[in-house]
Amino acid sequence: MEELNIESINLTRFDLKGTSRLIVLLGSSEGIKGASRRLKQYDDFVRVGRGLFIAHNLSSEYSDILQSLPTLSFLRTREIPGINERFNDPYANRVYSIVSYTFRNPTAGQKKKVERLIRKSAGIRLRPGVIIFPVLRAKEHRKLFDQDNGPSLLDSKDFNHELKSLGAVSIRWSRLRLTSVSDSGQIEAAIERTLVRDLHSVETKLQDIRESIKASLTSTDNLRKQLSIVSRRYRELKFKWTIAKAIWHYDSIKPLKRVYNLGLSTRNMIDNRAADSS
Numbered sequence: 001m002e003e004l005n006i007e008s009i010n011l012t013r014f015d016l017k018g019t020s021r022l023i024v025l026l027g028s029s030e031g032i033k034g035a036s037r038r039l040k041q042y043d044d045f046v047r048v049g050r051g052l053f054i055a056h057n058l059s060s061e062y063s064d065i066l067q068s069l070p071t072l073s074f075l076r077t078r079e080i081p082g083i084n085e086r087f088n089d090p091y092a093n094r095v096y097s098i099v100s101y102t103f104r105n106p107t108a109g110q111k112k113k114v115e116r117l118i119r120k121s122a123g124i125r126l127r128p129g130v131i132i133f134p135v136l137r138a139k140e141h142r143k144l145f146d147q148d149n150g151p152s153l154l155d156s157k158d159f160n161h162e163l164k165s166l167g168a169v170s171i172r173w174s175r176l177r178l179t180s181v182s183d184s185g186q187i188e189a190a191i192e193r194t195l196v197r198d199l200h201s202v203e204t205k206l207q208d209i210r211e212s213i214k215a216s217l218t219s220t221d222n223l224r225k226q227l228s229i230v231s232r233r234y235r236e237l238k239f240k241w242t243i244a245k246a247i248w249h250y251d252s253i254k255p256l257k258r259v260y261n262l263g264l265s266t267r268n269m270i271d272n273r274a275a276d277s278s
Contacts, residue, residue: 014048014171016076021058022098022173024126025051026070026186038065048171049100050129072126072183074098074176080137083247090249091188092181095135097156101163101170102129110166117162119236121154122247124187124194131159132190134247135175144243153243191250198237199259205230206259206266213269220274227270231263 016022025032032051039045044057055062055073080095103110122145123131133156136144145155154162156172163170178184209226212218218226238260241252 014046014054016054016074016173016176019058019075021055021179022048022074022176023053023055023066024072024074024098024130025053026072026127027051029128032069035065035069049102051127052100052130070186072186073179074173075179076173077175077177080135080175082137083134083140083249089181089184091184092178094177094187096176097133097135097172097174098126098176099123099131099133099156099160099163099170099172100129101131101160101168103166103168110168113166114163114168117154117159117166119198119233119240121159122240122243123154123156123159124190124248125197126190131156132187133159136247144247153240188250191244191248195241195250195252195255198241199255202230202234202237202259203262205233206262210266210269213266213273220270220277223270223273227263227266234259234263 025035029050036047036051036053039053039062040047042062044055045062046054046056048054074096077095081093085093101114118125118131121131121133123133126132135156141155145152156174160170160172178187205226209223209230212226213223238256241256244250244252
């Protein structure tokens with residue numbers, strides 16, 4: 001993870017006031033280098049994360065840079081619509097929080113813990129080190145996040161707190177809305193990418209177990225332990241993406257069912273192997 005030199009930036013310019021915008025450059029770290037380098041040359045732009053800028057003034061002289069790659073732009077707002085309000089576009093009229101984070105010389109353990117935090121949160125990856133969350137009204141928040149018993153998801157505030165406890169330099173902005181409703185498709189695309197990434201980690205581990213079964217490389221007891229760990233991760237993701245249907249208006253039933261069936265098939269393979277060897 002690239003280091004963000006916070007000490008070299010005027011912290012008062014991190015605030016979003018008036019017409020100031022939070023701009024996210026989408027795409028790979030390599031793909032945004034040129035645009036990021038050019039924007040840093042202007043005093044009106046403050047870099048606050050990888051691919052993340054606050055624009056205190058927008059001029060036509062910057063438009064060619066911002067139009068050279070996909071971006072998302074946010075303004076501060078006061079109103080928070082209800083999650084069940086009927087909109088033609090479920091993402092254009094939502095209100096969001098964004099958390100940006102980075103580590104100085106991150107360890108493998110820190111990276112692993114952050115990935116687990118993201119899986120346990122309601123957040124969606126916009127780009128590496130930038131996570132977007134929905135902002136809910138107080139009553140809706142209590143219903144979906146404040147669980148006295150059983151599992152619960154981290155909201156942006158709790159997620160930011162956990163990041164800081166891991167040693168991250170993190171910044172959180174809340175009550176943000178898209179400046180252009182036409183950009184809402186980028187939010188949906190980010191949700192899809194996050195789901196694919198989350199489930200890919202489970203699928204990969206299941207495929208590894210299946211290969212071990214075929215090659216007889218691991219004992220049956222060990223295989224059952226491995227499957228138990230993967231199944232626990234799947235249950236975490238299922239809980240997250242079930243809640244996501246309510247807060248993000250995104251239906252993940254089919255991909256979740258596909259991975260569930262793969263896990264069930266893997267369990268049957270282990271049971272059949274145990275039966276054959278008895």
